[in-house]
Amino acid sequence: MSVANLPQSLRITLVGSGQVATHLGLAFAQAGHQVVGVYSRQLAHAIVLANQLPPAIATNNLDFRNQPACDIYLVSVSDAAVASVIAEAQFPLGSYVVHTSGSLPVTVLARPDLELRTGVFYPIQTFSRNQPVNLATTPIALEAAEPALTTLLQQLAASISQQVIFMAGPDRxxxxxxxxxxxxxxxxxxxxxxxxxxxxxxxxxxxxxxxxxxxxxxxxxxxxxxxxxxxxxxxxxxxxxxxxxxxxxxxxxxxxxxxxxxxxxxx
Amino acid sequence: MSVANLPQSLRITLVGSGQVATHLGLAFAQAGHQVVGVYSRQLAHAIVLANQLPPAIATNNLDFRNQPACDIYLVSVSDAAVASVIAEAQFPLGSYVVHTSGSLPVTVLARPDLELRTGVFYPIQTFSRNQPVNLATTPIALEAAEPALTTLLQQLAASISQQVIFMAGPDRxxxxxxxxxxxxxxxxxxxxxxxxxxxxxxxxxxxxxxxxxxxxxxxxxxxxxxxxxxxxxxxxxxxxxxxxxxxxxxxxxxxxxxxxxxxxxxx
The missing domain is CATH 1.10.1040.20 (ProC-like, C-terminal domain)
Known part of the structure; x- marks a missing residue:
């Protein structure tokens, strides 16, 4: 994907269905993007969130190759679970995959066999069940090595927040x-x-x-x-x-x- | 002083010139009361505050018997200093004396020889230099044994705050x-x-x-x-x-x- 043909509305798969995935997913949908899939290890959890984001499809299968195509995979599981989720997952070759963690390096997403293009989309906020969050005023700290992903993340972040910054891993x-x-x-x-x-x-x-x-x-x-x-x-x-x-x-x-x-x- | 003849405008002596005394003194003056005296161990400090509260007179003398008469003495020095200030001070017989501490019991003000009527006027707030405080929304916790002092403190507190409560020492x-x-x-x-x-x-x-x-x-x-x-x-x-x-x-x-x-x- 080059800057020139970046679509206004992105297709997103949420890998995770906790509070961060929920708040971001709802904000993405409200900003006109399309959440096409929601993964959770527990299918029931994925269904609860997918039902709030039609026509998103819920799954507990980490093989995303036969699931709806999307522009970006947003991995939003607990920090401790990211490495094992990534090790187990199958993404289409060359997918854009980002995590939402403040602590983890971008390298935790590395899967050279899949040629993943990886980055970070970290909302500097606290998310709790049933507590509304004003994402518009929440700074979002981004990290990406590849220019195309940089542009994609910038576009996605700017569509839900007024304050988007790039920040290297150690600073984050x-x-x-x-x-x-x-x-x-x-x-x-x-x-x-x-x-x-x-x-x-x-x-x-x-x-x-x-x-x-x-x-x-x-x-x-x-x-x-x-x-x-x-x-x-x-x-x-x-x-x-x-x-x-x-x-x-x-x-x-x-x-x-x-x-x-x-x-x-x-x- | 009985309830019936309680004046609308009270005359107050501030015993202490720190942040609590300063913020309360300014609020009292704005509410139409008259700060008649400001005591500090360091006269220069008393002068700084008294100058903000004309016609208040600054003093570093704890003998208040020859200083301007007032309805109430508000002791607002550090918790550790209250006992020694009270031990050293001379008030007119039967004076109303209150402290502003959240921690100290009212009994720290006891001077049976002077027949003091004692109480507590504790603003539940944090006061720092040059930081404005909204006293109107700051709860003020009062304690007083004597009905006349109860009425006096209630009037004084209500003139600067919308939330006045009575609270016994252990609860405070x-x-x-x-x-x-x-x-x-x-x-x-x-x-x-x-x-x-x-x-x-x-x-x-x-x-x-x-x-x-x-x-x-x-x-x-x-x-x-x-x-x-x-x-x-x-x-x-x-x-x-x-x-x-x-x-x-x-x-x-x-x-x-x-x-x-x-x-x-x-x-």
Whole structure:
């Protein structure tokens, strides 16, 4: 496929049917592309997603040579499963195959016997069941070696997002590590906070303005420069008291201890 | 002071001139109250705030008996300093004195010799220099034993915030502990995330949509039920790789390790 004859509407096969595949598949369809196939190891899962993306065909067969032809295979299974899926799959010779992982190198897709043209389509976002995501404002980090695939991914990404960037594998890994701190870990802390409130019959919404202010501040200032709280103040009495209050939850004590130490080390 | 003759405009002395005193003092003045005095151990600091609140008088003298009369003394110094400030201070007999701490019991203000009427005025918010705060949407947690002080605090709080609640000391402590997780710790993680991006010449704004989505999700769902990421998926390869990438920062490795462990324990 050359740039000149790149179709406006692409045909896509989703290899995977989890949250990332679901949100991207729906966004692709809404942008006028056609999802022609959905693979899942569990056929029932593939059917659920394919039914949302007519006329997509569900399959649990990794031999794609006899399935509907498409412009691009989007591999969106868990990081740990990508290598085995690729090892087992049969694609038409020379297919365009990309994964959606923040962590995996593009080389995990290598299948020299199939002459695959490979790349990465990584939406910098968190996807959960039944939680709408604004993909238009979600940056999409792309990687591709071949110019034709570069153009294809650029077109596909730009059709669903306003912010498309190219990023080499090592940078994407660093970005993903940063995202784990900014998203996975903060989310867990928000869960601990909510649990403490609920266990004590306190309305969880009471902290929403504080949470909102904390995150809004992080957009306008270096968080290290606006750190507040007992660890920052070096208030040993309060730190000790909080650790005692957490005694029934030794892991939360550890979380509290190491984060307080890290805050004090940054003073 | 009885409920009947409660003035619409209160006269307030700020004992302390830090971020909480500053933000509250400005909000009180805007709500039509009069800040008559600002105390700081360092007179220069008291002057800076008093100058923003004319005709407030700055002082570094804890004997308030000869200073401008007021309806309420708001003690807003660091938690660790409250007890010594109260021990040293001289207030007119029977004064209304409240602190703004989430952690300290109201009893830290006890001065039976002065017959103080004591309470708590705790804004559930994070305050940093030069960072505007929307106090109108900030819940204010009050505590007071005496009905007249209850009424006074209710009036003062309602004049600057739409959400005023009464909360006993032990509940306020639990709320404060939850706030440390939801605010202080998340802020530190956002700082680590930003540092990783900047050190690798990646645009920190790339993660803003992700951070925003994480926060918005926490308002509509239990964060534990929408947890994503390598720890949640049990992806040992990625966890190991991330720990290796963090090798130059042993404390960040510890933060990563204990939070990943805590996420996995909640699965």
């Amino acid at each position: 890994k660093k970005l993903h590590l940063a995202a784990v701190f900014a998203c996975n870990f903060t989310n867990h802390l928000l869960g601990i906070s909510r649990e403490i409130l609920l266990k004590n019959n306190l309305e969880p919404g009471l902290l929403n303005p504080l949470i909102r202010a904390t995150l809004e501040k992080s957009f306008s200032a270096d968080p290290f420069t606006v750190q507040t709280g007992p660890a920052m103040r070096g208030d040993a009495n309060i730190l000790q008291e909080h650790l005692q209050m957490l005694a029934p939850e030794p892991l939360y004590q550890q979380v509290y201890g190491v984060l307080s130490e890290s805050i004090q080390a940054k003073k | 402590k639990k709320l404060h502990l939850a706030a440390v997780f939801a605010c202080n710790f998340t802020n530190h993680l956002l700082g680590i995330s930003r540092e990783i991006l900047l050190k690798n010449n990646l645009e920190p704004g790339l993660l803003n949509p992700l951070i925003r989505a994480t926060l918005e999700k926490s308002f509509s769902a239990d964060p534990f039920t929408v947890q994503t990421g390598p720890a949640m998926r049990g992806d040992a390869n990625i966890l190991q790789e991330h720990l290796q990438m963090l090798a130059p920062e042993p404390l960040y490795q510890q933060v990563y390790g204990v939070l990943s462990e805590s996420i996995q324990a909640k699965k």
